[in-house]
Amino acid sequence: MPLLLVEELTVAFNPQQPVVDAISFAIYPGETFALVGESGSGKSITALSVLRLLPNNAKLSAKTIKLADDNLLAKSEYDLCKIRGRRIGFIFQDPMSSLNPVMTIGSQISEAISIHFILSKDELAATTLKLLQQVEIPHPEQRIKDYPHQLSGGQRQRIMIAMALAGKPDLLIADEPTTSLDVTLQAQIMVLLKNIQHQTGMALWFISHDLALVSSIADRVTVMQKGKIVETGLTDDFFNAPQHPYTQKLLAALP
Ligand code: ADP
Ligand code: MG
Numbered sequence: 001m002p003l004l005l006v007e008e009l010t011v012a013f014n015p016q017q018p019v020v021d022a023i024s025f026a027i028y029p030g031e032t033f034a035l036v037g038e039s040g041s042g043k044s045i046t047a048l049s050v051l052r053l054l055p056n057n058a059k060l061s062a063k064t065i066k067l068a069d070d071n072l073l074a075k076s077e078y079d080l081c082k083i084r085g086r087r088i089g090f091i092f093q094d095p096m097s098s099l100n101p102v103m104t105i106g107s108q109i110s111e112a113i114s115i116h117f118i119l120s121k122d123e124l125a126a127t128t129l130k131l132l133q134q135v136e137i138p139h140p141e142q143r144i145k146d147y148p149h150q151l152s153g154g155q156r157q158r159i160m161i162a163m164a165l166a167g168k169p170d171l172l173i174a175d176e177p178t179t180s181l182d183v184t185l186q187a188q189i190m191v192l193l194k195n196i197q198h199q200t201g202m203a204l205w206f207i208s209h210d211l212a213l214v215s216s217i218a219d220r221v222t223v224m225q226k227g228k229i230v231e232t233g234l235t236d237d238f239f240n241a242p243q244h245p246y247t248q249k250l251l252a253a254l255p
Contacts, residue, residue: 002026003171003203004050007064011045013057020045021227027171032197032204034214034235036250037224043207046224047173051088052080067171086116089169089202091160093176098160099148105159106132106144112166131162134199136192154185158192165196172197175207190217211254215239223247 004027011020020042027033035043048054050065052072065072067087075083084090092098100108109128113119119127132140135158148156157177164172174193178186194217197204208214214221214235221238223231223246231244242248 001068002066003029003068004205005064005066006046006050007062009046009049009060009062009065011042011049011054011061012059013055015059019227020049023224023227023229025222025229025232027203027205029170030197030201030203031219032194032206032217034206034208034218034221035224036208036211036214036221038250039209041224042227043209043224044175047090047175047205047207051084051090051173052077053084085112085164085169086167087169088171088173089164089167090173090175091157091164091177093179099156101148104145104147105151106146109159109162109166112163116167131165134165134196135159135162136195137162154181154188157181157185157189161189161192161196165200168200169202171203171205173205173207176209177206178213179208179210186213187216193217211250223250 006026007024008022009020009024010018010022012018023046035046037043045054045058049060050072054060062073067083072080072083099105106128109131110124113124113127128144129140132144137143137155137158148159151159178189181189190213193204206214206217218235221233221235222229223244225246231238231242231247233243238247239251242251
């Protein structure tokens with residue numbers, strides 16, 4: 001059974017021109033599912049639709065959005081708040097804009113944990129430290145008191161990942177999580193995501209315009225073009241024998 005099932009999802013800001021156009025896909029427990037496509041193809045809007053965090057002027061329609069047995073389309077905003085972060089974690093591109101500049105990273109991680117779990121002060125401190133270790137921040141006992149600006153960009157993205165893991169989600173949505181980082185840091189974050197996935201068994205929905213990154217992490221790849229899904233396949237098949245002309249064009253453009 002899929003962990004996430006989306007059928008016939010359409011999102012439009014203007015009814016004549018949907019930005020996501022009747023797409024269907026499934027994500028299975030524990031897998032790494034990559035959604036790729038050029039900028040503007042509708043990837044982020046698709047992820048935000050599942051979280052139901054769309055801009056107010058967006059109109060969503062869908063036959064199905066299910067998380068395991070739960071019909072997310074029927075959930076109230078109150079119920080969705082309990083699912084976001086707890087059952088579906090998410091990280092976005094720019095780690096600075098999401099961290100509070102006047103709050104230590106330790107407090108921010110503790111706060112993220114406290115949204116989902118009731119813990120004693122000691123348990124909370126231990127869980128915070130464990131999350132910092134899980135995202136491989138060196139000397140976490142000292143760094144816990146740091147403010148975001150005292151960390152490097154790569155470390156800040158690690159803090160965002162720690163916060164996304166705070167609810168112990170079954171699915172982590174990572175929308176261009178390394179785009180603001182240089183190539184070396186990108187590779188390190190990819191390794192980290194893979195390690196965490198091995199440790200936790202969670203599914204990873206990796207969204208990127210970068211096919212080279214996708215090839216290093218995905219089990220399956222889905223390609224979006226102008227709001228439509230044009231191809232889905234196992235990563236090896238996708239890179240060795242792309243079926244759709246658009247996918248062939250994307251792969252031909254790889255260095
Ligand atoms: P991607 O993540 O693949 O780069 P997006 O999902 O962000 O693409 O955007 C898909 C399309 O939706 C784009 O054409 C974008 O301009 C449009 N769009 C996104 N947000 C808004 C908005 N708030 N109002 C109007 N159009 C939007
Ligand atoms: Mg995007």
